[in-house]
Amino acid sequence: MKEEPVVKIVEGAKCKVIGGVHAEKSGTVMDIRTGKTGHVSITVVQSNGVRFKTLAKNVVVIGT
Numbered sequence: 457m458k459e460e461p462v463v464k465i466v467e468g469a470k471c472k473v474i475g476g477v478h479a480e481k482s483g484t485v486m487d488i489r490t491g492k493t494g495h496v497s498i499t500v501v502q503s504n505g506v507r508f509k510t511l512a513k514n515v516v517v518i519g520t
Contacts, residue, residue: 463517471500475514482518 465471465485472482478500486507487499496512 465496465498465512465515465517466520468520469517470519471498471515472518473500473510473515476510478508478510479514481508485515488512 465488467485467488469485470482471485473479481500481502483500483502485498486501489497491497497509498512498515499507499509500515501507
């Protein structure tokens with residue numbers, strides 16, 4: 457089984473989406489929420505101001 461390094465996602469961090477509907481988009485993490493089932497969702501704001509929500513498991517942090 458392949459282990460991936462764990463990087464904590466924090467508000468204001470630069471990120472890139474690597475999976476899901478918004479794959480290959482990037483932006484800044486703005487809102488982090490944990491749902492009733494335990495899945496973590498985040499709001500990503502792109503440089504042009506467009507916002508979208510995605511699951512944190514589909515995101516990698518590329519800077520702070």
